[in-house]
Amino acid sequence: MRYEEMTIEGRNAVMEAFRSGKTIDRVYVLKGCQDGPINSILREARKHDTLVNFVAKERLDQMSETGKHQGVIASAAAYAYAEVEDMLKLAEEKGEPPFLFLLDDIEDPHNLGAIIRTANLAGAHGVIIPKRRAVGLTATVARTSAGALNYTPVAKVTNLNATIEELKEKGMWFVCADMGGTTMYDLNLTGPIGLVIGNEGDGVSRLVKEKCDFVASIPMKGEIDSLNASVAAGVLAYEIVRQRIG
Numbered sequence: 001m002r003y004e005e006m007t008i009e010g011r012n013a014v015m016e017a018f019r020s021g022k023t024i025d026r027v028y029v030l031k032g033c034q035d036g037p038i039n040s041i042l043r044e045a046r047k048h049d050t051l052v053n054f055v056a057k058e059r060l061d062q063m064s065e066t067g068k069h070q071g072v073i074a075s076a077a078a079y080a081y082a083e084v085e086d087m088l089k090l091a092e093e094k095g096e097p098p099f100l101f102l103l104d105d106i107e108d109p110h111n112l113g114a115i116i117r118t119a120n121l122a123g124a125h126g127v128i129i130p131k132r133r134a135v136g137l138t139a140t141v142a143r144t145s146a147g148a149l150n151y152t153p154v155a156k157v158t159n160l161n162a163t164i165e166e167l168k169e170k171g172m173w174f175v176c177a178d179m180g181g182t183t184m185y186d187l188n189l190t191g192p193i194g195l196v197i198g199n200e201g202d203g204v205s206r207l208v209k210e211k212c213d214f215v216a217s218i219p220m221k222g223e224i225d226s227l228n229a230s231v232a233a234g235v236l237a238y239e240i241v242r243q244r245i246g
Contacts, residue, residue, distance in 0.1 A: 006139055008074040009066050011037045018044040023077040025136040026051045030060060030071035041072055049158075051132070077137040082153030084163060087126030088170065090153065094125075097192040098172055099240065101127045104160060104208050105199040106229060109135045113144025114230035115197065120148035122237040127154045128163060164211045167194060173213040176204045177232050179225065181215030189240045197233045
């Protein structure tokens with residue numbers, strides 16, 4: 001989590017952000033604090049399905065830029081999130097089979113920004129990220145995406161597995177990147193497709209991998225055994241682009 005980004009500090013400011021409909025990813029509340037204004041904020045957080053972390057005063061002081069947090073700091077998305085439906089509509093409008101990126105717990109904002117940039121250039125219709133254990137749309141992500149965030153929709157879903165199931169029912173199929181898979185050049189990656197990219201350290205989680213129709217590996221010639229998540233996303237995305245054009 002990068003705190004220097006879209007942080008909103010103080011009780012009124014946080015309450016106002018909820019009321020204005022701004023997407024709040026997470027609220028940090030002083031542990032043990034339960035007065036009226038804080039309870040109102042917690043109610044709003046529950047209503048909007050926002051994650052709440054109860055933290056020590058030292059942590060809030062550390063995160064605070066203004067020094068006037070009043071026991072509450074919210075972390076807000078720098079950009080509004082889209083719905084998965086919007087992405088399918090976009091594909092339909094363009095007369096193209098849907099092409100989506102699904103990110104399984106990408107925690108580094110630079111990686112997320114770079115992947116959104118790649119998704120845009122590869123002609124993907126959107127990027128789907130999970131609510132928990134993943135970075136949201138912070139200013140760092142926006143900056144690293146080099147403007148792509150303005151054009152490529154990003155959706156945040158509660159459960160990646162459930163989303164994959166729903167999209168499968170709509171005729172999509174899924175390929176994930178994993179070293180143990182079939183070489184990507186030997187797979188048919190045309191048609192309505194979701195590209196699943198795993199966490200920087202652990203790769204795609206077992207449950208998500210089981211939902212995928214194909215497991216694709218990128219041929220590696222060097223002495224080290226893995227690519228950075230955003231580079232892997234780029235390599236696979238462009239094999240999908242090549243097959244789509246072909």
